[in-house]
Amino acid sequence: MYANGGGDKSSLLLCPDCQNKLELAKQRANFKAWRCNNRHCPNRKRELAKLNSSQYQEYLKRPSQFKLRYIYREYAFKIRQIAPQSSAQSRVDLSRIQASPQVLGLILSYCVNYGISAAKTAALMYDIHGIKISKQTILNYAQAVAANIRPFLDNYPYQLSSQLVGDETYLRVKGKWHYLFYFYDVNKKIILADYVTPKRTTESACIAIYQVLKKYQVIPENLRFTVDDNPIYRVARLYYAHQEGINFDLNIVKGLTNETDVAKEYRPAKQTIERLNRSLKANYRPMGGFKSASGSITYVTLYSLCHNFLRPHQSLGYHPPVEVPELTGLTRMPDKWLRLIKLAQEQLPTA
Ligand SMILES: [Zn+2]
Structure with a gap:
């Protein structure tokens, strides 16, 4: 039988x-x-x-x-086999960028902080700053920077709480919908996972959660993810409990990002995810979708960097979620970008 x-x-x-x-x-x-x-x-x-x-x-x-x-x-599947090692890949060597550092800092500030498209940034660079640079060159620079700073974003020694919130939002890539799996620290407002994938599957949820877990030196006993009621998260929790020996709690909140009356204890998580989704959407809308998968990964990587290290948050007393000591004293955004790139390059393993 x-x-x-x-x-x-x-x-x-x-x-x-x-x-x-x-x-x-x-x-x-x-x-x-x-x-x-x-x-x-x-x-x-x-x-x-x-x-x-x-x-x-x-x-x-x-x-x-x-x-x-x-x-x-x-x-x-085994998470270590399916999780991508580095999701951003470079076609441009940052050291061979022709533009001056000041130009690079301006481009990143316009494109990422202000959500201005590459084409409009090119026009703006010419009309305002008198600098001729093509849209494609701007995209190449963005890609090179994203690939260079990604390890810094992934490996930074974050101070984290145990309360996380996750959600999927949608990005348009080559005319198709891709999913962006986001996980944030509810208390620290830090983006911990930003996985872009065409597949809304259990594996994708597991990879996003893996990005989160890697950022803890020690996984807290009371680790708790607040998510919507998509069953992939329940299966992912079972995967980690059964196959990786890692346990966490799951708060299932129906309609996490919709207008629903959620319990008081979930409200901070809901507000966090709504605010972060809103600002991502507002920023990404002028892009009008991405021409390639790497384009969307580049944008999401730069957005996460900007969010975690550069952009001041009202709820944090106008400080960024992570204050890097090396950036203190800098007031201009282009200078902050350049300092961040320098830091990331210093921390790259010399091969
Ligand atoms: Zn039995």
Whole structure:
């Protein structure tokens, strides 16, 4: 009767409650669900006892609607194999940029801080500053800077709280919708994950959560993610608990970014994600979508850098979420960008 038969390692899976062999209940592209089918399993009896009388009547009519049995999910991927090492790739060597540092600082300030498109920035550079530079050159510079500073963004020793909020928003890439998986620290307002992908899957959620977890020196015991009710987050939590031994709580809030009346304790998370999404959208709208996947990754990377290190936040007393000591005393945004690039390059491993 055992669906898994003999031989493969899966047949070793046992129910932690009754030690019965688990049976294959579901097979999907990225996971298998193994179930304890023992009617007398303590797990099933416990879950059955939790039902109230109307739920129990419903259960008698439609038992398959109720998940009372122990389920183990086995995933067909390992996070370390699927998580991209560096999501921003460069075609331009920053050291070979022809423009002066001042020009580079101005371009980044216009494009990223003010959300001005590359074409309009090119016009602005000519009309206001008398500097001739093409739209394509601006895009190349942005890409080179993003690729150079990405490790700084990923590896900075952030001081983090344990309260996180995550959400997916949409970006237009080559006429198609891509998903941007965002995770923020609710208290520190720091962007911890900014994963762009065409796939809204459990793997994508796992990769975004991986970007978050990598930023903790020690993963806090009370780590808590507030997310919307997309089931991919529930599956991702099970993946980390079962396969990586990392546990975190999940707060499921329906309509996290819609007009809903959420419980008081979720309100700060909701407000954080709404404010951050709003400012990203306002900034990215003039771009009118991206011509390539790397273009969107470049933009999102520069946006995260600007958000975490450069842009003052009202809720933080007009300080940026992360105050880098090397930037103190600088008042002009172009100068702050250049100092950030210098810092990032100093921290690059010399190969
Ligand atoms: Zn069992």
